[in-house]
Amino acid sequence: MTILHYVAADAADSSPSITDWLTLVVAVLALAGSVWAIIYNRSSASSARSAVAEAKKAAAAAERVSQSEIDRDHEMFRPPQIGSEAFSLEVNPRTKEENLVLKFTPARTYRITGQSIEGDSHSPLSCPLFNPAGVPVRIVVDVLRPHRERSAVKELRLSFWPPAQVDKRDLWTCRCGQPLESHESAHWEVTVPVVTPPRTPAEHVYSA
Ligand SMILES: [Zn+2]
Structure with missing residues (x-):
């Protein structure tokens, strides 16, 4: 039973059974789990993206350092x-x-x-x-x-x-x-x- 079913049941019957309560708890937990999974997936995707961006930045910085080393050597020589x-x-x-x-x-x-x-x-x-x-x-x-x-x-x-x-x-x-x-x-x-x-x-x- 979904939350909507529960709400409908609740409207029809003002004293929900134990089964209905359990169903509600399971539904809420399932929803919380889904929300958490969505947030987690989003954050891991975004952290993966930011890790790639960081790696690219580091590579560009390393390239700049080696180019500046080459330029420095050229001047030194x-x-x-x-x-x-x-x-x-x-x-x-x-x-x-x-x-x-x-x-x-x-x-x-x-x-x-x-x-x-x-x-x-x-x-x-x-x-x-x-x-x-x-x-x-x-x-x-x-x-x-x-x-x-x-x-x-x-x-x-x-x-x-x-x-x-x-x-x-x-x-x-x-x-x-x-x-x-x-x-x-x-x-x-x-x-x-x-x-x-x-x-x-x-x-x-x-x-x-
Ligand atoms: Zn040179």
């Missing part, structure tokens, strides 16, 4: 800026010409190529491709006196990459997805404005 102090004048003992030289010491091992920019013309710089960490890189930028007082080269563009497998030493890499091969475009590009340093007493050696 970036070669340092090269300033005017890196330029010096050297007299070639054989030709007695004065050379404008760029010298810097990379803290990491890189593959390096470079170009000198003079007006619209780009000329490749003579520079070893593989440059181990801690070993000074020396690049002759220009030949000055007796031909010219100051260099007409405006800037140098140096391209850097991590070492290649074939270098077989000091291997490391950058995971950022930018080119890793030295025939591709630069992984890092460093622009160095060219400065002809003032002559030091060393010029007397040249004049002598």
Whole structure:
């Protein structure tokens, strides 16, 4: 007997039997059970949904962390800026010409190529491709006196990459997805404005 049947019975007979009372209790318990089951199912469905949403959020956060780690590494591996102090004048003992030289010491091992920019013309710089960490890189930028007082080269563009497998030493890499091969475009590009340093007493050696 359902609750409606009971109510109908109750209206017809003002003194319900024990059976009717028991039926009512069972019906109420059954209803309570159904309501609880509905609430429980809804809440477990919604908690399952929120668990999925939480997992998705956590995965997205983990991805962001690893991307930010990659970006941080890319910046950490970036070669340092090269300033005017890196330029010096050297007299070639054989030709007695004065050379404008760029010298810097990379803290990491890189593959390096470079170009000198003079007006619209780009000329490749003579520079070893593989440059181990801690070993000074020396690049002759220009030949000055007796031909010219100051260099007409405006800037140098140096391209850097991590070492290649074939270098077989000091291997490391950058995971950022930018080119890793030295025939591709630069992984890092460093622009160095060219400065002809003032002559030091060393010029007397040249004049002598
Ligand atoms: Zn990178």
